[in-house]
Amino acid sequence: MAAPARKTDIGPPHYEKFLHPIIKENYGKWKYHEVIKPGVLVHVAETGAKIFTVRAASPRLLSSTTILLICDLADKYSGGYLRFTSRNNIEFILDNEANIDPLINELKQNNIPVGGTKNSISNIVHTQGWIHCHSSATDASGLVKVIMDDCFEYFENMTLPHKVKIAVACCLNMCGAVHCSDIAILGLHRRPPKIDHANLKNMCEIPSTVASCPTAAIRPTYVDGKPSVKIDEDRCMFCGNCFSVCPAMPIADPLNDGVSIWVGGKVSNARTQPTFTKLAIPYIPNNPPRWTEVTEAVKKIVTIYAQDAEKYERVGEWIERIGWPRFFDLTGFEFTKYHIDDFKYAGLTYRRTTQMKY
Amino acid sequence: MSDSKSPILDELEKGPWPSFVTEIKKAAEKSPMAQGLLEQLELSYKEKKTHWKHGGIVGVKGYGGGIIGRYSDASDKFPDVAHFHTVRVNQPSGWFYTADALRELMGIWEKHGSCLTNFHGSTGDTVFLGTKTSELEAIFTELSEKGWDLGGSGSDVRTPSCCVGPARCEFACYDTLALTYDLTMSYQDELHRPFFPYKWKFKMAGCPNDCVASIARSDFSIIGTWKDDIRMDSEAVKEYAADADFNIQKFVVNKCPSKCMSWDGEKLEIDNRNCVKCMHCINVMPKALRVGKEKGAAILIGAKAPIVEGAQLASVIVPFIDMTPPYQELKDLIAAIWEFWDEHGVARERIGECIQRVGLGSFIEQIGLKPLPQMVLQPRDNPYIFYEEYLEEE
Numbered sequence: 001m002a003a004p005a006r007k008t009d010i011g012p013p014h015y016e017k018f019l020h021p022i023i024k025e026n027y028g029k030w031k032y033h034e035v036i037k038p039g040v041l042v043h044v045a046e047t048g049a050k051i052f053t054v055r056a057a058s059p060r061l062l063s064s065t066t067i068l069l070i071c072d073l074a075d076k077y078s079g080g081y082l083r084f085t086s087r088n089n090i091e092f093i094l095d096n097e098a099n100i101d102p103l104i105n106e107l108k109q110n111n112i113p114v115g116g117t118k119n120s121i122s123n124i125v126h127t128q129g130w131i132h133c134h135s136s137a138t139d140a141s142g143l144v145k146v147i148m149d150d151c152f153e154y155f156e157n158m159t160l161p162h163k164v165k166i167a168v169a170c171c172l173n174m175c176g177a178v179h180c181s182d183i184a185i186l187g188l189h190r191r192p193p194k195i196d197h198a199n200l201k202n203m204c205e206i207p208s209t210v211a212s213c214p215t216a217a218i219r220p221t222y223v224d225g226k227p228s229v230k231i232d233e234d235r236c237m238f239c240g241n242c243f244s245v246c247p248a249m250p251i252a253d254p255l256n257d258g259v260s261i262w263v264g265g266k267v268s269n270a271r272t273q274p275t276f277t278k279l280a281i282p283y284i285p286n287n288p289p290r291w292t293e294v295t296e297a298v299k300k301i302v303t304i305y306a307q308d309a310e311k312y313e314r315v316g317e318w319i320e321r322i323g324w325p326r327f328f329d330l331t332g333f334e335f336t337k338y339h340i341d342d343f344k345y346a347g348l349t350y351r352r353t354t355q356m357k358y
Numbered sequence: 359m360s361d362s363k364s365p366i367l368d369e370l371e372k373g374p375w376p377s378f379v380t381e382i383k384k385a386a387e388k389s390p391m392a393q394g395l396l397e398q399l400e401l402s403y404k405e406k407k408t409h410w411k412h413g414g415i416v417g418v419k420g421y422g423g424g425i426i427g428r429y430s431d432a433s434d435k436f437p438d439v440a441h442f443h444t445v446r447v448n449q450p451s452g453w454f455y456t457a458d459a460l461r462e463l464m465g466i467w468e469k470h471g472s473c474l475t476n477f478h479g480s481t482g483d484t485v486f487l488g489t490k491t492s493e494l495e496a497i498f499t500e501l502s503e504k505g506w507d508l509g510g511s512g513s514d515v516r517t518p519s520c521c522v523g524p525a526r527c528e529f530a531c532y533d534t535l536a537l538t539y540d541l542t543m544s545y546q547d548e549l550h551r552p553f554f555p556y557k558w559k560f561k562m563a564g565c566p567n568d569c570v571a572s573i574a575r576s577d578f579s580i581i582g583t584w585k586d587d588i589r590m591d592s593e594a595v596k597e598y599a600a601d602a603d604f605n606i607q608k609f610v611v612n613k614c615p616s617k618c619m620s621w622d623g624e625k626l627e628i629d630n631r632n633c634v635k636c637m638h639c640i641n642v643m644p645k646a647l648r649v650g651k652e653k654g655a656a657i658l659i660g661a662k663a664p665i666v667e668g669a670q671l672a673s674v675i676v677p678f679i680d681m682t683p684p685y686q687e688l689k690d691l692i693a694a695i696w697e698f699w700d701e702h703g704v705a706r707e708r709i710g711e712c713i714q715r716v717g718l719g720s721f722i723e724q725i726g727l728k729p730l731p732q733m734v735l736q737p738r739d740n741p742y743i744f745y746e747e748y749l750e751e752e
Contacts, residue, residue: 007502008420009546015451015535018459019525028524028533032645043526051526059376061487063384063392064464064473071457071464080457084477086521086570093526112376127480130402131378131395132428132444132487134410139402141378142370149373174663175480180574180671212706214666241666245706247412254406267574269566269581270638271615274573274671288403289369312613312642344668 020081020093022051038158039114040100052094054078054103057113057123057148057155060088061131061141069110077103087123087165089116113155119162121154121302126168127175129187135240136170137257138187138286143168143294147185150295151302161309161318164302165266172239182315183301184262184277185294191256192236193249197223204246212245237343258285261297263327264316272317278324280331282338297333304330323357364400385473391488392472394438398430409436416443416491418498421550424508425494442472445486445497446509448542448549449478451535452522466500481559482519482570483509507546514552515545520562521569529640530564531582531653532681538562540685554696555703555712565649566637572661572672577709578692579658579672582681584650587630588639594646595626610639655681657691660710670710675722677732694725 016024026045033043041053074082074092081093090112092103104114116122124147127133129140147166154160167178170187178184196203209229210218217235221228229249243251261284265277280301284293301315308330309318319327328335341349362368370379382399385392398409413427426444433440447463463484467473472488479485489497498508509517518541521527523534541560542549548558561572564582572579598604606626611619618632619639626646628639640647657679658672679687695709698721703712713721722729731737 006419006499008507009550010502010505010507011543011546012448012450012507012539013459013505015454015525015539018450018454018456023525028530030524030526030528031648032528034645043528053526057376058477059378059381060476060478061378061381062475062477063381064388064468064475065384066381067460067464067475067477071460074457082455082457082460083522084453084455086453086519088477090477111380113374125480130399130408130410132410132442134408134412134428136408136410139399142403145370145373145375145377145379148375152374155375169663172664174665174669177480177571177575177663179663179669180571208705212666239665241706244665252407257406267568267571269568269573269636270641271613271636274568276669276671286406288406289366312609312638 018081018083020051020079020095022049022095023081023093025049026051035118035158036100038120038156039104039117041117042097050095050097052097052100054092054094054100054107054114055085055116056090056092056107057116058084058088058090059141059145060123060126073103073106073110077106085123087116087125089123113152115155115157118158119160120156120158121148121151121160121164121166123155124148124166124168125176125178125181127170127173129170133170135173135243135251136187137189137252138170138259139288140168140170140176140187142288143185143259143291146290146295147298150299154302160302160306161311162314164305164315166298173244178262178265179276180265180267180274181277182263182266183298184265185298186260186262187257188260188283189238189240189251189253189257190283191238191251191253192217192231192233193240193243193251194253195228195231196248196250197226197228200228200246200248201226203248209242209246209249212241214239214241218242254286258283259291259294260284261294261301263301264314264319266314266316268314271312272314272320275316277316279339280327280333282336300331326357364396366403367396367400382474388468389471389473390438391442391490392474394430394436395442395472395474395488398432398436398439401432401435410442416494418494418508421498421508422552423511423514423550426511427491428488439488441490442488443491443494445471445489445494446479446483446511446517447486447501448507448509448517449482449484449519451520451538451542452525453478453482454525462504463501463506466497466504470497470500479509481509481516483517508550510549510552510557512552513554513556514550514558515548515554516557516559517549518542518560518562519570521564523562523564527564528644529567529582529637529649531584531649532564532580532655534562534564534580534582536683537580537681537685540683544689555699556706556708558709566635567641573658574661574671575663576661576672577659578695579661580655580681580688581658582653582655583635583678584653585678586650586652588628588633588650589648590626590628591646591648592625595643598643598646599624606643609642613638653681654678657688659695660708660713662708662710666706667711667714670714672710673718674733675727677730691725691727698724 167181262277476485520534561576657676661672
């Protein structure tokens, strides 16, 4: 049998191949949508045509077995049409309203919950962690699992003041872009890299390793007659960029690695401008498998937000309104010197007014 | 005493949220690589550290991107994951699939890999997680046979991605799926063969809600918006007014950031000239309010996560651009920016950091854009100005 011909640069399949016929007919002609119940949307076109969406949870890391199960459910209930969301949820695209509840039942029988719409905690966007990353300071999938277990009621209902987007990134590279989420869990290292002087010259290019440091803490040197680098440890802020460039500078340290919690970011332009998350808790040790201190802190933030925020206020808008001092009062989180920025634009965050609440 | 090889991870099979540990175990029924992953991950949970080494350079013939090399640092204990490379498959625009298409992909993956996937990776790719170097060419050949291709990695155009757009969203101000497909096809060479100073991410968001986080995550962010009046259905406004749980004054008018709305109990009025197109009122009254008809997009540049010089949100370089195909004005702009980056960029410096270093004023001048007040929140408040023009005595 001849090997199939090798083709390059053909790009992905055209998306039109995968669109439900009702979507094709009404492409660009949608008039409005409604959330029928948690996890179920209807979009109505100018023609009056309707398409239903059932949004289901996913751990993002999926076995082929589960994908094939999802395919079978799609064939059975949605004519084989489905998509995934930017937050890793599965969406079945249905034309028959009568199929919604049977689909939801069968999903639930397979331990796949439905929800994540409107004023809920939708799925957590996250990174690879210990499952597949060399620079991770924590595991992302484990944190997602325990936080969503703990906040599960908020996935299945829509009772929060507004949507709460949570993200987990296992190091400062932030493949999960946690820097603009309502609540962000960020893995971090707290010690400088340990240099493998014996092998550095063979594994790394010294000039690019020196250049990789944002605080110029790395200098070339000789150790036991071999070219290597040295680190001014007082200047190291544990970003790990040198390790990305030079494998002979491992930064992982089980004793000191852990997670931080950040709050109040958003990407949407609705009402207020897109904004970064801000530090709530600078360090919690890694405590797998269930990271209880982390889940308790997240639950606390969500619970207080749910009680105190106005309707349609995202976490950051709520904190802006009550003020950061009150956020720390309400949560009981300790405010430390680590909460005060000391990098490039630090001065922009100092309070330069006497407007304060007492 | 259980004979489980993953007693710590087994704790993560408890609870209502779908468990990734269960997924790894399901894959392990079909692939020894997934069993290897489970056992190595158990060790990571025990020791609280990763057991993955730095990626090595692996790939398929003729491509520099699309495969991320991954090797275990404990391959003596877990030989099945000695190699555990990622294959990034370029996802369809908007992450739409059919069951048959997914079965086709899984057919290839079950034959050649760990049976584990990510739907999807952070940038948007369909991710096949974990295979050996020897399988890569076969995977690629079988993918391309079925009409699929690899995504980006390294210092190249990363796989462009977009929101659901006009396929299923009434807010979409331009065709995000079509543009994503067009840019992906137009820049196949740049996507597969890394020759930039660093990565370049395109993200297409259909409206200012930005469901793909383009303003936070993409070097080149194209966010749909409109110029004319918000369309209003007065009858539908009355329906919202009649809803006892909905308070138009409190939930809509009071939340308007530009205070351009008013409600007298019967009539909702919008001073559209002062509307900043934030989407809030449309989001909460989707049956009554719609984006305008004169649609297009704003272009923002330079978003990135913290590494190296600190995180940045993207900033406006084009306040409004028509988004009708073939997008020539847009592509000319991209070409001008890549030329600038080629000249000024240094290794591992994203375009946002490069602009920060060179200055936004200098950047826009070099790519041929006029300075506009929309590009900044305010004019500078510091008087250290690098004047370039001056007079000399005759």
